[in-house]
Amino acid sequence: MKKLNKQQSVELVEILKHTYPDATCSLDFTTPFEMVVSVMLSAQCTDERVNKTTPSIFAKYKTPEDFANIELSELETLIHPCGFYKNKAKNIKACAQKIMDDFNGQVPQTMEELLTLPGVGRKSANVILLEAFGIANGIAVDTHAKRISNRIGLSNETDPEKIEQDLLKIFSKEYLKDINHLFVWHGRKTCDARRPNCEECRIKHFCKTYLSSLSKYV
Numbered sequence: 439m440k441k442l443n444k445q446q447s448v449e450l451v452e453i454l455k456h457t458y459p460d461a462t463c464s465l466d467f468t469t470p471f472e473m474v475v476s477v478m479l480s481a482q483c484t485d486e487r488v489n490k491t492t493p494s495i496f497a498k499y500k501t502p503e504d505f506a507n508i509e510l511s512e513l514e515t516l517i518h519p520c521g522f523y524k525n526k527a528k529n530i531k532a533c534a535q536k537i538m539d540d541f542n543g544q545v546p547q548t549m550e551e552l553l554t555l556p557g558v559g560r561k562s563a564n565v566i567l568l569e570a571f572g573i574a575n576g577i578a579v580d581t582h583a584k585r586i587s588n589r590i591g592l593s594n595e596t597d598p599e600k601i602e603q604d605l606l607k608i609f610s611k612e613y614l615k616d617i618n619h620l621f622v623w624h625g626r627k628t629c630d631a632r633r634p635n636c637e638e639c640r641i642k643h644f645c646k647t648y649l650s651s652l653s654k655y656v
Contacts, residue, residue, distance in 0.1 A: 441591065442608055442644065450590075450644050451613045454620040457640050458627070461619040463569045465489065470545035470570035471502050471537070474555070477562045478530055479520040491519050502543050505534035529557025547571050560599055564618070574615035577605050582625030583618055589629065591646030 442450065455461070464485035467473040472492070479488045495516050499505055505513070513527040520526065533555045537545060545566070546552055552563035564578035577583065579598035583605075587593045593604035609617055628635050642648040 441604075444608075444610070446644065447608045448610070448613075450641055451609065451616060451620065453640050454624060455616060458620060458623040461616070461623040463565070463619065464622075465569070466492065467569070468496070469500070470566070471505075471534075472496055472500075473566055473570040474533065474545055474558070474562075475505070475530055477565050478526055478533070478557050479517055481526070481562075482522055483520045488520055491517060502534040502537040502545075505530055506538050526557070532556035533558065545570065547573065549576065560602070564602075568615055568618075572615075574611070577602050577609075577614055578618040579605070580618070580622065581631075582629075583621040585631060586621045586625055586629050589634070589647040590641070590644055 465473070465476040465480060466489045467476050475495075476488055476492055479491065499508060508531065510527055510531055513531060514523050517523050517526055517530070536555050537543060540554070541551070546555075547567065549560070549563050549567065552558050552566060553560065558566070560576070561578045561580060564576045567573040567575070568578070579587070579601045584596075584598060584601055587601050587605060588596075592608060593601040595601045595604060605617060606614075624641075625631075628639050636642055636645075636648050636651075639645070639648070
């Protein structure tokens with residue numbers, strides 16, 4: 439099956455936008471650095487759990503300087519519900535210190551600079567750029583985006599960065615801000631990892647996996 443052409447890619451996005459009109463980032467934050475912390479905590483953890491954990495933290499610790507100065511053991515205790523708390527606490531504290539030392543206490547606004555921060559990879563950097571600064575030059579490829587891209591046939595790659603490059607060739611820049619949100623919502627509500635609800639799927643006519651399943655009965 440051929441990859442989508444530009445017209446089809448527009449149709450796919452528009453269908454998903456109509457299907458999930460409220461598709462937005464699920465993480466709660468009020469400042470760019472809160473976004474950084476929330477994204478780091480969300481690794482191997484649900485956004486719902488992160489949102490339950492961060493309010494009490496952000497009520498007391500608000501700035502990179504606050505997090506740079508917090509005792510590591512206290513930070514570990516605070517973020518414990520989000521899992522992998524030792525590694526996450528170490529990265530959050532080191533990230534805060536890096537922002538203080540190299541960026542005058544301000545979260546940087548370029549991919550290259552964000553990738554210098556401890557604990558921030560390309561997926562996280564794409565999320566931070568979009569949600570905190572409204573900059574959409576890339577697409578965050580999480581587990582939902584990866585699964586849907588592979589199932590539909592948008593990319594045959596398994597590496598998130600390679601999948602992102604495939605997606606960037608398919609979707610116009612004007613839609614970059616929407617792709618991850620739409621794929622996350624579609625993954626949560628329809629294209630489940632274990633039991634995809636193909637019959638209710640509004641974009642199944644684009645889906646390589648679904649169409650291949652039909653061919654078995656032809």
